[in-house]
Amino acid sequence: MADLTTNFLGIKSPNPFWLASAPPTDKEYNVRRAFEAGWGGVVWKTLGSEGPPVVNVNGPRYGAIYGADRRLLGLNNIELITDRPLQTNLDEIKRVKADYPDRAMIVSIMVPCEEQAWKDILPRVQETGADGIELNFGCPHGMSERGMGAAVGQVPEYIEMVTRWCKQYYDKPVIVKLTPNITDIRKPAAAAMRGGADAVSLINTINSITSVNLDTMSPEPSIDGKGSHGGYCGPAVKPIALSMVSEIARHPDTHGLPISGIGGVTTWRDAAEYISLGCGNVQVCTAAMTYGFKIVQEMISGLSQWMDEKGYTSVEQVVGRAVPNVTDWQYLNLNYVAKAKISQDDCIKCGRCYAACEDTSHQAIAMSADRTFTVIDEECVACNLCVDVCPVENCITMEAMEPGQVDPRTGKVVQKDYANWTTHPNNPGAVAAE
Amino acid sequence: MSNPMTPGIAAARLPAETLAQNFADLHDPLDRHEARVAADRCYFCHDAPCVTACPTSIDIPLFIRQISTGTPEAAAKTIFDQNILGGMCARVCPTEDLCEQACVREAAEGKPVEIGRLQRYATDTLMAKQSHPYHRAPSTGKTVAVIGAGPAGLACAHRLAMHGHDVTIFDALPKPGGLNEFGIAAYKSTDDFAAREVDWLMGIGGITLQTGKALGRDLSLDGLADEYDAVFLGMGLGGVNALRTAGEDKDGVRDAVDFIAELRQASDLTSLPVGRDVVVIGGGMTAVDAAVQSKLLGAQNVTIAYRRSRDAMSASRYEQDLAASHGVRLLFNVQPVAIHGNEAVREVELEYTADTGAGLQGTGEMIRLPVDQLFKAIGQTLVTDAGLALDGRKIAVTGAGRTSRAGVWAGGDCASGGDDLTVTAVAEGRDAAMDIHAALTA
Secondary structure, eight states, X not given: OOBOOEEEXXXXXXXXXXXXXXXXXXXXXXXXXXXXXXOSEEEEEEEOOSSSOOOOOSSOXXXXXXXXXXXXXXXXXXXXXXXXXXXXXXXXXXXXXXXXXXXXXXXXXXXXXXXXXXXXXXXXXXXXXXXXXXXXOOOOSSGGGGTXXXXXXXXXXXXXXXXXXXHHXXXXXXXXXXXXXXXXXXXXXXXXXXXXXXXXXXXXXEEXXXXXXXXXXXXXXXXXXXEOOEEEESGGGHHHHHHHHHHHHHSTTTTTOOEEEESOOOSHHHHHHHHHTTEEEEEEOXXXXXXXXXXXXXXXXXXXXXXXXXXXXXXXXXXXXXXXXXXXXXXXXXXXXXXXXXXTTTOOOOOHHHHHHHHHSOOOEEEOTTOOEEEOTTTOXXXXXXXXXXXXXXXXXXXXXXXXXXXXXXXXXXXXXXXXXXXXXXXXXXXXXX | OOOTTOOSEESOSSOHHHHHHHTSOSSOOOOHHXXXXXXXXXXXXXXXXXXXHOTTOOOHHHHHHHHHTTOHHHHHXXXXXXXXXXXXXXXXXXXXTTHHHHOHHHHHHSOOOOHHHHHHHHHHHHHHHOSOOOOOOOOOOOEEEEEOOSHHHHHHHHHHHHTTOEEEEEEXXXXXXXXXXXXXXXXXXXXXXXXXXXXXXXXXXXXXXXXSOOBTTTBOHHHHHHHSSEEEEOOOOOEEOOOOOBTTTSBTEEEHHHHHHHHHHOSOGGGOOEESEEEEEOOXXXXXXXXXXXXXHTOSEEEEEOSSOGXXXXXXXXXXXXXXXXTOEEEOSEEEEEEEESSBEEEEEEEEEEEOSSSEEEEEEXXXXXXXXXXXXXXXXXSOOTTOOEETTEEOOBTTTBOSSTTEEEOGGGBSSSOSOHHHHHHHHHHHHHHHHHHHTO
């Protein structure tokens, strides 16, 4: 069994699965149980300044969207940071860390954008013995209206400034958690780096309204007839998060900056994908909130099995492996030609590939009277829609054509050489190939 | 009180509570949650095989999608647009041979989408909510006589009424519904569903029902043709084939359809007598319905004796398994040669058969089964041809139910073509109505 031990910023944990700062990590009771269940670390739910704690709504805090069989695909929340007294949290953090020295304990913090506020809280956090802090610059609701959370995360200068304070008043690693509610994720990441951040974690939740109650005409979750946007997370946000992670991982300015990946991690495979795109570990929330702490067992066994099968002996060997293959569209090989192929043995004759292709794509699938579906190579542009809508995995595949073969659609011979848009004759800005 | 061991034919072999349980719904209706879960399994296939397999061509993927989006009432409209008896068909259709057999998830996983139960969920929801979902077109002043208030006649009458024609349905029996009311197993149509469905269907208006009127006895085709602008014949097969076996006239020998009708109309199942040793001769749905219900009434031993092999049996494998699961013994390749007993039947003598390629032959080997009640279920026949051309033993029809006589249409079991199924009868009645409508408004 592969060794899943990770060393993220010098913080060791038995596996790369950390619970993200969120309701599951709000108190000692939960965190102890999470550690017993096998989680490698936790980011304690965000602490605020000393004083009267924040208050939460007393109606529903979550909204959801579902796939088939009411499988939860996306969750939205309007909960705020911890609503328990600061000292209570600090005492609990200290106790739990003392009892679980092998697990990562990170403390999430969100205090006003004033140096004194950070100066006040950081020594108290330091005193708990926690392994590091995460700056919550991401929450898109409630706190952002008070000049915190995403309100900071959306202004790179503030990120840099606060990060610098933290590095000044705190000795251990500082992770900056980024909001996705911006145009270019590289800007806040670079700002965190300039401020001296040891790592970034992303993504925080996305501004969202999950649904509208059509009886009351109120957004959900609805509080006495009114709704507010909340923060969206869960499997549905994974593609957005993966893209943002990859942008940071491959940009020259931020390449190499340690990343903790967050956003819809539900299975070992999701985690492996984040790690391959440059994350040193992953943080999980929605999957735990949907299925309970036990799901970490599948993540551990799955990642371990896959690493064994691939011959990886440490998580570190996987980190960033896919990053070199993330490129810009203009560098994609336009000489690569594929065609869809339908396995008649696996086909269950639902005809969804046909409907999708015929109605919305390239009319490249033929349907016979006996419901045999075949690809018309003369029309197929290999768009992949048939693969995507087919209910049977691997029934339809994309088969690459060999160089030298003639593409029946274009009548052109498939070239073995790589050629992209930058040199394409149709590109007015093309440059001659060297 | 008697019990399953009581010799002869006796009532009350089982306590009333047991009987009530035995004759409850074969399949519990889906509740809202179950329906949503079941609906989620539908792939919304293109040109879906289930639709092709449905004799009434209900748009199944659409109605299931309507259920999954929380609008079972719209789903029911989708069903009723094609099949106004969609409620009964949801209960009695051999879906295992039709839509569910064609379901791609049957091919993929051996577990089809539960189309029949979903259809029932949708139709029950609408019928519980709304008196009748269709409106009549303005009256055309045209009149149509419909013979038979079974599935074919009702479907035809409804469609004609919807188009503004005035319809009179005549039925030989005292109650409408045909086989839905008298012919199918009680556990498939509980809570008087057949009668409730007819009432609901008549809510369209423009349909008059006259019971106790049989063609050839109280009515003549000539008379009807004179009086009405068109005639639709949907009287089914009222006659019963004889066994032509020695001893057929002994006490305890009876037509299965009569037994089923009596059971369906019984207000108190404990008053319904059944044999201790029951043998049903035949291999169709009627044979299975009679056998299973005999068992449910408390018969100790029930055997279906069919002269051909299992594969040739017209009752579906699902129905065969249903019978077997109730403890009915299925005996294949046996044909009755003699019914023994003094006044009442005591034994049936069966000869083993083999298909030699030159037709079914007795092998000469015999088996005797004890029997005190023997049901004949070897098919039904037309009572009157009303002077129309026949195709085999049924009224010959071409196109949408046109008979050899202009102005007279036929559909359902009495007409040629199609399987003898409720759903097929509905399709034929509906299509004939559209053809009649076209003829009357041409």
